[in-house]
Amino acid sequence: xxxxxxxxxxxxxxxxxxxxxxxxxxxxxxxxxxxxxxxxxxxxxxxxxxxxxxxxxxxxxxxxxxxxxxxxxxxxxxxxxxxxxxxxxxxxxxxxxxxxxxxxxxxxxxxxxxxxxx
Amino acid sequence: xxxxxxxxxxxxxxxxxxxxxxxxxxxxxxxxxxxxxxxxxxxxxxxxxxxxxxxxxxxxxxxxxxxxxxxxxxxxxxxxxxxxxxxxxxxxxxxxxxxxxxxxxxxxxxx
Numbered sequence: 700x701x702x703x704x705x706x707x708x709x710x711x712x713x714x715x716x717x718x719x720x721x722x723x724x725x726x727x728x729x730x731x732x733x734x735x736x737x738x739x740x741x742x743x744x745x746x747x748x749x750x751x752x753x754x755x756x757x758x759x760x761x762x763x764x765x766x767x768x769x770x771x772x773x774x775x776x777x778x779x780x781x782x783x784x785x786x787x788x789x790x791x792x793x794x795x796x797x798x799x800x801x802x803x804x805x806x807x808x809x810x811x812x813x814x815x816x817x
Numbered sequence: 818x819x820x821x822x823x824x825x826x827x828x829x830x831x832x833x834x835x836x837x838x839x840x841x842x843x844x845x846x847x848x849x850x851x852x853x854x855x856x857x858x859x860x861x862x863x864x865x866x867x868x869x870x871x872x873x874x875x876x877x878x879x880x881x882x883x884x885x886x887x888x889x890x891x892x893x894x895x896x897x898x899x900x901x902x903x904x905x906x907x908x909x910x911x912x913x914x915x916x917x918x919x920x921x922x923x924x925x926x927x928x
Contacts, residue, residue, distance in 0.1 A: 808861040
């Protein structure tokens, strides 16, 4: 696609339910990031995928959070047993680490998935 | 750990005035620096990317400079318009994949 696509754009759920957020990166982008942005706050790194390398999960706030990515395609962020403090916008971004032999690394973001936990 | 600071946190100017947004970072061994714009309730839109070997980048009314030795980048927006009202974030990438974001500067351009 033309840009990074995220779904759903909005999700309202009850405390304790599981949610799944999807990110479709720009075609050919090897790197994929998930960030969280709470209301009025900055971006919080969650997880990073690069090709078939082991992901960097160091930003995941608890074991209720997990993410998967198959190769260089779609990624899914899963939050189990949601809590009210999980309410935030979850942003996905993708980038190329190398483009036509030049190192670029420009990051492109999706519109985000707004999660509200009641 | 890379610390990124953006000053001021908020800025209000009349239409037509030039905007100057500042970004400072503590670790000068950066790979690149990227400026973004975020509208309320939206994702981030990439404005300019400056590689570590570059001193500045320009796109239309936007100009971003980079001074690695002093750990600073400045985003200039010429002849501001109400449509420029948004939050502007800078992000610094070290020589791996990690990025550090500033908290942003919220700009209001008054008509």
